Amino acid sequence: RAVPVEQIVTESVDRARTPAESRKIRLSVAGDLSGYVYGDHNLLVTALRNLLDNAVSYSADGSAVSVGVRRVDDFVELSVVDQGIGISSDQQERIFERFYRVDPARSRETGGTGLGLSIVKHVVADHGGEISIWSEPGQGSTFTIKIPAARAPEELDAAPVAPSAADTEEERSA
Ligand code: ATP
Numbered sequence: 001r002a003v004p005v006e007q008i009v010t011e012s013v014d015r016a017r018t019p020a021e022s023r024k025i026r027l028s029v030a031g032d033l034s035g036y037v038y039g040d041h042n043l044l045v046t047a048l049r050n051l052l053d054n055a056v057s058y059s060a061d062g063s064a065v066s067v068g069v070r071r072v073d074d075f076v077e078l079s080v081v082d083q084g085i086g087i088s089s090d091q092q093e094r095i096f097e098r099f100y101r102v103d104p105a106r107s108r109e110t111g112g113t114g115l116g117l118s119i120v121k122h123v124v125a126d127h128g129g130e131i132s133i134w135s136e137p138g139q140g141s142t143f144t145i146k147i148p149a150a151r152a153p154e155e156l157d158a159a160p161v162a163p164s165a166a167d168t169e170e171e172r173s174a
């Protein structure tokens with residue numbers, strides 16, 4: 001079903017606000033929120049939420065995390081950009097595996113299980129999308145998910161269909 005991108009982004013960012021604020025991390029959103037994607041609202045919020053949680057967890061206090069949204073061909077691209085500790089290229093291949101954590105000793109403080117990114121990967125795959133990562137140790141990370149775009153429900157409603165009995169009834173009494 002067609003899910004408004006704005007709803008996904010707003011709900012995910014709202015839920016990440018408390019952990020971010022406790023670390024004085026600024027959250028921002030930029031780009032074109034007007035589109036729709038084809039999929040499940042709750043699963044997509046879970047995916048974006050996991051990326052935001054990671055961005056906050058693996059960044060220093062006082063840094064910034066941003067979400068960028070843009071339409072590219074038949075996809076909507078959602079990027080989560082942080083200026084955190086980053087991930088080396090050899091680790092980048094492994095972080096999507098279940099239970100894999102780059103540095104268990106250090107990440108123990110953040111209290112995770114290492115499942116977040118494997119969930120993100122599955123949600124994205126189930127939506128016919130793609131996930132990609134750019135990262136540089138010490139500079140930060142950008143996780144980008146691409147989800148197939150959907151047409152606005154209004155557009156679909158506007159398609160010519162035979163009026164139902166209820167519609168005709170309403171028109172008559174109007
Ligand atoms: P969970 O998400 O289950 O609470 P987790 O965050 O450790 O635990 P994942 O989200 O799957 O698990 O991430 C796997 C590992 O990838 C993390 O432990 C961390 O080492 C690394 N990682 C993920 N996102 C980032 C990021 N934005 N910056 C730096 N390292 C990251």
Ligand code: MG
Nearest residue numbers: 054112116117
């Ligand atoms: Mg995580």
